[in-house]
Amino acid sequence: MQLSTRHLLGIKDLTAADISLILQTAEQFKEVLQRPVKKVPSLRDIVVVNLFFENSTRTRISFELAEKRLSADTVNFTASASSVSKGETLLDTVNNILSMKVDMVVMRHSASGAPHFLAKHIPAAIINAGDGINEHPTQGLLDALSIKEKLGGLEGKKVAIIGDIMHSRVAQSNIYLLKKMGAEVTVCGPPTLIPRHISEAFGINVSYDLKETLQWCDVANVLRIQLERQNQVLFSSLREYNLAYGISRKLLDGLHKEIVIMHPGPINRGVELDSDVADSKQSIILQQVENGVAVRMAVLYLLANRNN
Ligand code: CP
Numbered sequence: 001m002q003l004s005t006r007h008l009l010g011i012k013d014l015t016a017a018d019i020s021l022i023l024q025t026a027e028q029f030k031e032v033l034q035r036p037v038k039k040v041p042s043l044r045d046i047v048v049v050n051l052f053f054e055n056s057t058r059t060r061i062s063f064e065l066a067e068k069r070l071s072a073d074t075v076n077f078t079a080s081a082s083s084v085s086k087g088e089t090l091l092d093t094v095n096n097i098l099s100m101k102v103d104m105v106v107m108r109h110s111a112s113g114a115p116h117f118l119a120k121h122i123p124a125a126i127i128n129a130g131d132g133i134n135e136h137p138t139q140g141l142l143d144a145l146s147i148k149e150k151l152g153g154l155e156g157k158k159v160a161i162i163g164d165i166m167h168s169r170v171a172q173s174n175i176y177l178l179k180k181m182g183a184e185v186t187v188c189g190p191p192t193l194i195p196r197h198i199s200e201a202f203g204i205n206v207s208y209d210l211k212e213t214l215q216w217c218d219v220a221n222v223l224r225i226q227l228e229r230q231n232q233v234l235f236s237s238l239r240e241y242n243l244a245y246g247i248s249r250k251l252l253d254g255l256h257k258e259i260v261i262m263h264p265g266p267i268n269r270g271v272e273l274d275s276d277v278a279d280s281k282q283s284i285i286l287q288q289v290e291n292g293v294a295v296r297m298a299v300l301y302l303l304a305n306r307n308n
Contacts, residue, residue, distance in 0.1 A: 002306050007119045007126040008299055010135035011176035019177060023145050025298035026291070033069070033294060043072035046304050049097050051107040052129070053079040053090075053114075058265055058289055059129050059138065063106050066296035072304075075102070090114065091121055098122055104304065107131075112169075125303045133167050139264050140173030142295040144181065146288045147219055150260050155182035160213045162188045163223035163245060163272050166195055166234070170264045171223060175202050188213040189245055192234040210245050214255055221262040222247055222273050238271050248274045252282065260284055 003018050011019070032040055048067050052060055067074045077097065079085070084093055094105065104125045107115050112132030119126045130136040144154060151157055159178050165171045165187045178185050179202060186205040187194055199206045207213045214220060225241060235241050247261065261273075261283040269275045278285060 003302050006303065006306060007115070007128075008137050008303065009116050009119060009126065009128050011137045011140045011173045011180070012135065014137075014177075014180070016180045019141070019144070019181060022141055022295065022298050022302060023148060025302060026141070026145055026294040029069075029294040029297040029301070030291070032297075039069055039071060041071045042301050043067065043070035043304055045073075046070075046104065047073045047075065047102045048104045048106060048300065049075045049077060049102045050129075051077045051079075051094070051097075051105055051109075053084070053107070053109045054130070056108055056129070058292060059108065059136075062289070062292035063127075063129060063138075063296050065293050066300055069293070070297055070300055072104075072300070075100075090118070094118055094122055098124055104300065125306075127299060127303065130169055132169065133172075134169050135173045135176075136169040136264075137173050138292065138296055138299060139170050140177040141299070142288055142291045143170075143174055143221060143262060143264070144177050145291045145295055146262065146284050147183075147260070149287070149291070150284055151218060154178065157183045157219065158186070158217045159183050159219045159221060160186045160188055160207075160217035161221045161223065162210065162213065162247070164193045164225050165189055165198070165223070166193045167226040168223050170221075174221060175204060179203060186213055186216060190235050190241070210247075211251065211254070214247075214251065214259060217259055219260040219262060220247065221264075223264070224266060224268055225271055238268075242271050246270075246272055246274060247277050249276045249280075252277060258282055262288060265289070 001021050004015050005013050050063055106127045106129050108129040109131050112134035114131050115126050115128040128137055161171050175185055186207050188207045263285050267273055267278055
């Protein structure tokens, strides 16, 4: 079996079979990562460049680790330390890097559609590591693997995505993936942070009532308030946001059932999620990060071994 696509630009472009193949392959790589020798030769002689035009901790480190575990040669690029700061364009930057014989490009960019633009102009396989407010496909995949491990599957599971839906590429990738895999999705947050018509566009539920949403769901995927992407005031204050939509221990205890708590990171502690919830047994936040390495190994492996 192989992926239906030669790039990973978004979950939107994947079939349910693609998603299952990536998750099954990631499960196999998780077994490799438990061994004393965690390295396999699958990507020997493949050169991968990690192009990060926007800050990252989890995604960047886990892509680098995944590449190293697969024995790929890796090159890291940080926009602030490059000739981009002298005015070089994205296409010139990438063409110069590709002339040094690079096979795959992992790219994070603040502009939605930047990896799609590159995929039209260069021959290397492109993996989107997060583009603006569009998609973060490997986050959607690692979230799916984490839910599958915790609840035994995705089909029929009730997943709430809570918070800043408007500016979240994580929300978009999660919604595409969960719908393709048969899960039920509710997005919940203040009306100003939920796009109009999202319910009809994606076939999901919308709720402005946090307690009702938590009572409904099996899993709450709590999103970061992305102050850096908001150019207008969309809620009155962080304090008021926390009072209306922050997940607290008291709120969870009042549900009389145990739901799974997820967060893609970085967490604004005390805003969308209280520390005693983030660090509790209900939280699988660090398992999500751990699963990121295996999922990214699976994506790199499947794209590199695809027959064109
Ligand atoms: N989840 C996520 O994308 O985190 P980073 O921004 O640290 O990569």
